[in-house]
Amino acid sequence: MSFSLCCKTALVTGAGRGIGRTIAGKLAAAGAKVMVNDLDEAALCETEENLRKSGYKVDHATGDLTDPATPDKLVQATLETFGSVDIIVNNAGYSWDGVIQKTTDEQFLAMLEIHLMTPFRILRAASSYIRETSKAETAAGKRVMRKVVNITSIAGTDGNPGQVGYSSGKAGVIGLTKTLAKEWGRYNVNVNAVGFGLINTRLTQPLTSGEAHMEMHDHEIKLGVQPAMLESVKHACPLGRLGTPEEAAGAVLFFCSPLSDYVTGEVLICGGGFHF
Numbered sequence: 001m002s003f004s005l006c007c008k009t010a011l012v013t014g015a016g017r018g019i020g021r022t023i024a025g026k027l028a029a030a031g032a033k034v035m036v037n038d039l040d041e042a043a044l045c046e047t048e049e050n051l052r053k054s055g056y057k058v059d060h061a062t063g064d065l066t067d068p069a070t071p072d073k074l075v076q077a078t079l080e081t082f083g084s085v086d087i088i089v090n091n092a093g094y095s096w097d098g099v100i101q102k103t104t105d106e107q108f109l110a111m112l113e114i115h116l117m118t119p120f121r122i123l124r125a126a127s128s129y130i131r132e133t134s135k136a137e138t139a140a141g142k143r144v145m146r147k148v149v150n151i152t153s154i155a156g157t158d159g160n161p162g163q164v165g166y167s168s169g170k171a172g173v174i175g176l177t178k179t180l181a182k183e184w185g186r187y188n189v190n191v192n193a194v195g196f197g198l199i200n201t202r203l204t205q206p207l208t209s210g211e212a213h214m215e216m217h218d219h220e221i222k223l224g225v226q227p228a229m230l231e232s233v234k235h236a237c238p239l240g241r242l243g244t245p246e247e248a249a250g251a252v253l254f255f256c257s258p259l260s261d262y263v264t265g266e267v268l269i270c271g272g273g274f275h276f
């Protein structure tokens, strides 16, 4: 590998499964100490155990990020455990779909809460540490780059019928990304977003299988996409298939690495060339 992340601490949300779990693994393999979060404790502990078995430095902090107190606790836990926070990947997310006439206020707000409000709260919680540490480094004549990667979607950049809340949250986080890139450039923080197309995870299982669901806000939420959409990807996607979590995490790793030290405020689409 042409770079190392040793001496760096990374915080990855939604790391209990799917893309977040794979991102955590790639960061750890590159040498970073990793704090993983998810609301699903069993899945999260499995992620942690797998990484520990490989000899990586990892800890976990279970918590629902849409509880307003969780983002702050998570950042504090990272600082207390590892003494720094250098890479933040705002990955946790889920879809609660519906066309506009069937979308309730609660449903719409839930999508803004996890995809926009949560990254905002986590980054605000980390801002004191980042500003103070960067000022001290600059005073000592050192330039240390830190990294924020927010996860968005082609639903946010292109729009997608049936995802009015999800698309709005994923579009909103691009505004957060671009603004923070401007506010935090002076602190040597690269703030970028990766927008996925269709990646093979729990979120993209065919809806007919009826197995993927999650309990949120006292609702049993079905996860997945219409089988017709999955079929259409074979023709409409230049690469002719869904992406793998490995491929998705590769794009995120680029933004966490020194390879992207002079890239900020950008959105990288990792979707095999597919657009809605």
Ligand SMILES: NC(=O)c1ccc[n+]([C@@H]2O[C@H](COP(=O)([O-])OP(=O)(O)OC[C@H]3O[C@@H](n4cnc5c(N)ncnc54)[C@H](O)[C@@H]3O)[C@@H](O)[C@H]2O)c1
Residues within 6 Å of the ligand: 013, 014, 015, 016, 017, 018, 019, 020, 037, 038, 039, 040, 043, 063, 064, 065, 066, 091, 092, 093, 094, 095, 114, 151, 152, 153, 154, 195, 196, 197, 198, 199, 200, 201, 202, 203, 204
């Ligand atoms: N899979 C895709 O095709 C695709 C496409 C575009 C964007 N994305 C985005 O990529 C990210 C990862 O999705 P994935 O496909 O790996 O899904 P996934 O369901 O496999 O994993 C997401 C994880 O986030 C966790 N999570 C959800 N809400 C949480 C909360 N409130 N607090 C803490 N953890 C929470 C879940 O428990 C789950 O373990 C999400 O932001 C998703 O919107 C995925």
